[in-house]
Amino acid sequence: MNDYGVNAQGFQGAMGLPREIFVHQTYNVVADRKTATTPTNAKYSEPGPNGTYTVTSLGVKPLPDVVKGLRRRAQKHQIGDKKYASSQKLDGISSDNFELSATIHEPDGPVGFTIRASPGGEEVTTITFDPATSLIAVDRSKSSLIKQFSNGTVSGDYKPYTISCRNSGCGGGEDGEGGTEVEDIEMNIFVDGSLVEVFVGGRFALTTRVYPTRDDALGVGVYVSEGVEAEIMDLKVWSGIGSVWPERPVDTSNTTSADWAAVDGCDLRCIAVCSAV
Numbered sequence: 001m002n003d004y005g006v007n008a009q010g011f012q013g014a015m016g017l018p019r020e021i022f023v024h025q026t027y028n029v030v031a032d033r034k035t036a037t038t039p040t041n042a043k044y045s046e047p048g049p050n051g052t053y054t055v056t057s058l059g060v061k062p063l064p065d066v067v068k069g070l071r072r073r074a075q076k077h078q079i080g081d082k083k084y085a086s087s088q089k090l091d092g093i094s095s096d097n098f099e100l101s102a103t104i105h106e107p108d109g110p111v112g113f114t115i116r117a118s119p120g121g122e123e124v125t126t127i128t129f130d131p132a133t134s135l136i137a138v139d140r141s142k143s144s145l146i147k148q149f150s151n152g153t154v155s156g157d158y159k160p161y162t163i164s165c166r167n168s169g170c171g172g173g174e175d176g177e178g179g180t181e182v183e184d185i186e187m188n189i190f191v192d193g194s195l196v197e198v199f200v201g202g203r204f205a206l207t208t209r210v211y212p213t214r215d216d217a218l219g220v221g222v223y224v225s226e227g228v229e230a231e232i233m234d235l236k237v238w239s240g241i242g243s244v245w246p247e248r249p250v251d252t253s254n255t256t257s258a259d260w261a262a263v264d265g266c267d268l269r270c271i272a273v274c275s276a277v
Helices: 004-009 033-037 064-072 257-261 268-276
Strands: 019-030 053-062 075-079 082-084 088-094 097-105 111-117 124-130 135-142 154-157 162-164 180-182 185-192 195-200 204-209 219-224 230-239
Touching: 053 064, 053 185, 053 195, 053 204, 064 097, 075 088, 088 230, 097 111, 111 185, 124 185, 124 195, 124 219, 135 195, 135 204, 154 204, 219 230
Parallel strands: none
Antiparallel strands: 019 053, 019 162, 075 230, 082 230, 088 219, 097 185, 097 230, 111 124, 111 219, 124 135, 135 154, 162 180, 185 195, 195 204
């Protein structure tokens, strides 16, 4: 983030969701010995009797009680499970403060969601997972028509584990014997005006800012890169999520130091006095 917001408004900051930090464990992970012994942020156990590993890492997710409170006053939209081969707008959903929750199954290329999208695509932010690069990315190149804002893509590493079906029951066969399955991408996205937070799989979190200028930049959709297919399951959107301060006025703007400085004869001492009133 650059200094444009500070210079334009006199301040810049954000308050994200409270997070729960915990020990995250993934069982029956299939990996070669080199992967299991290479130092990373995750710790692999010694291989079990079936040759699989338990992987321990730092877990992170939004505090469940806070999420429950936000959803309480929101409108819930449930979208049916579907295989997507192209991007698609989610009809009937238009909001600049919402939560989106979904599971992406077996993507073969960049797949994710579009948020804060204007009808003509003049402004849009795209959030994707790319299995080829193992990256969760927030593409802000078209997030705002104000080009002075930082509009670079922000991203973080996220590599789904390959799970043995022998003991985990995946794969669909009897006892899941003999097969493996790559973890699904379980994604939660929270949008509150300019604030965007992305949580994935209980072990990934990313927070960034976007600054749409258009009043109609409220669209939400599924994003699928050209030539890619993916099944998206359990897609839910809670639009108009409740305020954590329901009694607080909608507009709590105060005159900034930049405004006071524009008053004739108002120097720094005047600003300090006026701000204290």
